[in-house]
Amino acid sequence: MLLYVKHVLPETDPPARQIHMGAGCFIELVSIGMSQEGYQTKVAYLPQGDYTLKANEMTEKPVARITFVKTSNKNKDVLYDYIYQRGTNRKPYTGKMITQTEFESIKSLMGNYHSQLQFFTGKEQMRPYLNIFTTAMEIETRTKATNEETRNKFRFSEKELAEKRDGISLPQMGYEGFILKIATKQMNNGDSLTWHSEKTFKATMKGINKGIESSKGLIFFTTKTNTKLDWIKSGRDYARFNIAIAKLGIITHPYNQVIQEYSEMGNLKKKFRVLAKINDGEKTQMIVRVGRAKISYKSWRKDVNDYIME
Numbered sequence: 510m511l512l513y514v515k516h517v518l519p520e521t522d523p524p525a526r527q528i529h530m531g532a533g534c535f536i537e538l539v540s541i542g543m544s545q546e547g548y549q550t551k552v553a554y555l556p557q558g559d560y561t562l563k564a565n566e567m568t569e570k571p572v573a574r575i576t577f578v579k580t581s582n583k584n585k586d587v588l589y590d591y592i593y594q595r596g597t598n599r600k601p602y603t604g605k606m607i608t609q610t611e612f613e614s615i616k617s618l619m620g621n622y623h624s625q626l627q628f629f630t631g632k633e634q635m636r637p638y639l640n641i642f643t644t645a646m647e648i649e650t651r652t653k654a655t656n657e658e659t660r661n662k663f664r665f666s667e668k669e670l671a672e673k674r675d676g677i678s679l680p681q682m683g684y685e686g687f688i689l690k691i692a693t694k695q696m697n698n699g700d701s702l703t704w705h706s707e708k709t710f711k712a713t714m715k716g717i718n719k720g721i722e723s724s725k726g727l728i729f730f731t732t733k734t735n736t737k738l739d740w741i742k743s744g745r746d747y748a749r750f751n752i753a754i755a756k757l758g759i760i761t762h763p764y765n766q767v768i769q770e771y772s773e774m775g776n777l778k779k780k781f782r783v784l785a786k787i788n789d790g791e792k793t794q795m796i797v798r799v800g801r802a803k804i805s806y807k808s809w810r811k812d813v814n815d816y817i818m819e
């Protein structure tokens with residue numbers, strides 16, 4: 510099986526780094542799933558060589574060749590049973606801070622991973638980072654091109670979600686009940702003027718800040734270099750992390766704005782790198798908050814046939 514990346518976000522993810530991480534997530538989920546069926550998953554990364562982002566090159570060369578080898582004994586991955594429980598939860602988090610012991614349990618359940626994981630807990634340790642995440646979100650929302658890209662990926666009704674089964678929506682952002690109804694109305698079905706207005710900016714930031722301020726721990730995934738291989742492998746790490754925390758009853762929500770590569774984020778990204786002691790050449794691939802919260806809306810899943818080209 511050959512795996513290609515297709516859906517790019519040129520404004521928000523100019524190097525197409527995060528979509529390669531998404532491909533890594535896919536590979537890891539396939540691998541965990543196939544372990545239950547009695548197959549070992551073998552992956553050849555970039556089997557036809559590296560490629561640039563130039564028109565067509567990326568869609569013509571595969572990210573990976575995935576093959577399966579039947580194993581005599583069932584080597585079910587320890588994470589298999591929790592695949593369907595995973596999901597991003599963007600609600601405000603409640604209760605106790607995530608402890609160092611819990612972080613160690615997450616790592617131990619993940620088993621092998623490629624990135625280096627940094628963990629922060631407690632209000633004092635997290636404070637400077639939380640401020641950075643708020644500013645980063647403000648920059649992303651105020652930058653017309655990235656904000657417009659988000660509008661194009663936003664789904665404004667349950668009907669649209671059910672049809673497209675992708676993107677982001679108010680229920681996925683943690684809105685529900687009466688508040689969801691009001692917010693949906695205010696969105697005006699994605700009208701451009703409404704979306705880019707000061708009123709929407711303020712309402713969005715209010716919701717986002719509630720989430721940021723309620724963080725009960727932060728985890729950064731950083732790689733020694735920043736190659737496509739690092740992107741794919743740290744994507745695999747993120748998928749394992751996501752399922753491991755589901756097993757432990759912990760939830761997560763990424764805040765990747767500050768590490769994105771568009772120019773408007775440049776200065777804040779430098780500040781983040783200094784604070785987190787990220788050396789030259791290294792790259793933080795993923796930033797998440799962790800905690801505990803009520804169950805959230807589950808994202809739609811695409812039909813597997815939508816991924817198959819021939």
Ligand SMILES: Cc1cc2nc3c(=O)[nH]c(=O)nc-3n(C[C@H](O)[C@H](O)[C@H](O)COP(=O)(O)O)c2cc1C
Nearest residue numbers: 527530531534595596597676762763764765766808
């Ligand atoms: C590489 C990568 C980066 C992501 N960055 C963000 C982010 O910055 N903010 C966010 O809210 N979700 C982020 N997500 C989460 C996805 O939006 C989410 O996984 C997707 O909508 C599917 O929803 P689910 O996790 O609930 O299944 C990211 C996911 C991946 C794989």
